[in-house]
Amino acid sequence: MSPEEVLPAGDTDGSEQTDGPAAKPRRRWLRITLIVLLVFSLVGVGAVVASGFYLKSVESDIERVDAFDNVPEETRPEVVAKGALNILILGSDSRDPESTGGSRADTIILAHVPKDRSSAQLVSIPRDTWVAVPRSNEGRGGRDAKINAAYAWGGLSLMVQTVEQYTKVRIDHVMLVDFAGFKDIIDALDGIDITSEKRFTSIHPPFRTFEQGKQRLDGAAALDFSRQRKQFADGDFTRIKHQQQVIKAILDKAASGGILTNPARLNSFVRATSSAVSVDRSMSLVDMAMELRSLRGNDLTFITNPTKGTGRVGSESVVFADPDKAALFYEAVRRDEVDEILRTGK
Template sequence: MPAMSSQPDLAPNEQMPTEEPPAPVRKRRRYLRISLIVLVVLVVLGGAGALAGGLYLHSIEKSIVRVDAFQEVPEQSRPVKAVADAQNILLLGSDSRDPDNTQGSRSDTIILAHLAKDRSSAQLISIPRDTWVHVPAAKGGQGNRDAKINAAYAWGGIPLVVQTVESFTGVRVDHVAIIDFAGFQQIVDAVGGVDITVEESFTSIHPPYRHFAEGRQHMDGATALDYSRQRKQFADGDFARIRHQQQVIRAILDKASTGGLLTNPGDLNDFLRSTANAVSVDNTMSIVDMATQLRHLRGGNLTFLTNPSNGTGTVGSESVVFADKTKDKALYDAVNRDAIPEILKAADN
């Protein structure tokens, strides 16, 4: 599987920060191979548990790689957990095969997934990769400066991403979930493709230059992956890419939970074995427990949100997204209190 670059993603004509980050340890680089669909995998595993039983899930869990996401996060800097039974999972995403990748840059995705304490719903909050935040100091002295949020990995790996997200949101991260983006295409194909409503017609900038016509269309894995990568054709750029990824996540989840995948033992086994091999999670996450808790989630129980912003601009030569600090505080205060109606209201305002 391809290794993750240590460089944060840069827009054209941007310059790297003056601090040159050291190359991450080889073992750590292995873990930042990620995708947005890890929550979908967990939900499908939950459905599998209902079908195949706990022993089967335990055998799947043994093949999943573990990552030490919290050891280097100073406990004194971490937010206090407000609602014991609610869960906050940090989902990280990067496409190492993205045709836009140049000089090792990556298209990072950061999602804070909040699971309600009764597990009746989940809110997935996308934080744009160019959001301008304060990145805390990493072990070794990197960071401790304002930068794009996706610079955190370059300076301190997954622990610094956790620390940066916690510092920015004030929300304590309970778990980190990671999956190779190559699994995205595989999962879409495994469920027989997905139906997506394209909001406006456009043509992909990547070979084979697919045309996406406005309206409802069926997409196989390669087409859905291509659709999820596009941003340069849209006035709101990366925000459009986030919307498209959210569309595909919901479509996969609905198709996996309502289609024949969960009732065909052979297809289910092949699907789970191949996707589980791509998944990495933190040392404390139990796939068995999490899958069991999430087994009743469906697309209708998921709400996709985007971190409130004051639009885009520049800092020096860098193109950035400015967070709306007032709305952010209202949103993440509600997340901390597991106040679902307030979470949705804060995101809508």
């Protein structure tokens, strides 16, 4: 799927909120890279800690959340491809200069890991995607709305139920990410190398200038780089490309750099990563790390939920999904047919 099929170019990312004082401004794609970074950073560390004891000690300090307790079993999709994993990743960035607070999920990613563990497909569902939201136990929802409203109305359980109902994919695990500490992760790597396609200046203080070509960025600069969109004709799509660059740079440096042989730096890296995440009660980061230890940046594929573009429903600017393409795409995800996932996700 080309960018033109996802969203028209220009400042039309459709993220205004109109249902309460906790409303947030547009930032639909702002954090995709950073969320995924967290998941696979832990993977890279697990690859070199053979016994798993160190990561297990870190895991014991990670907050656990109830993600499935209030999801009625009879509403959940069946497991079609045993052994494959589908992980719902939700997050927000409290340090985002455009943030105004609130209780919505700013980023929604369905990470599919095939049963052979040789790759991962990261499916971003725009937070303004117009879907049917089931009714929560408190009686909220039960109508069409932006998908991230599910989190505000019914927390994790309603978010899981909404994503499962929309995609027909059964979610195995849930991860929540707070990006406030992600600068420390990049700094623990002594920065990352990024290549910029042109020279541009950030719109956020301290208004850094990023030169054209390859450059070394520390944590603050890397986050700033990944947040910019207004300086580019295709806006959000340049930002997506920058975010993907950040993910791959961190993955590859974590796996091949000196951090793996430097206990102090390794400790800082893992501790910074673990402090930013909460997971469901059954998810083992040790097991996940050992299973995915061979993944690198080139093994990740970034896909956008099939959409028809943006429009308006009443006073709200929304993203309209493409139901026919989405049905084909998520059926491939359910069946763990990676070649078909990649084909229908274009």
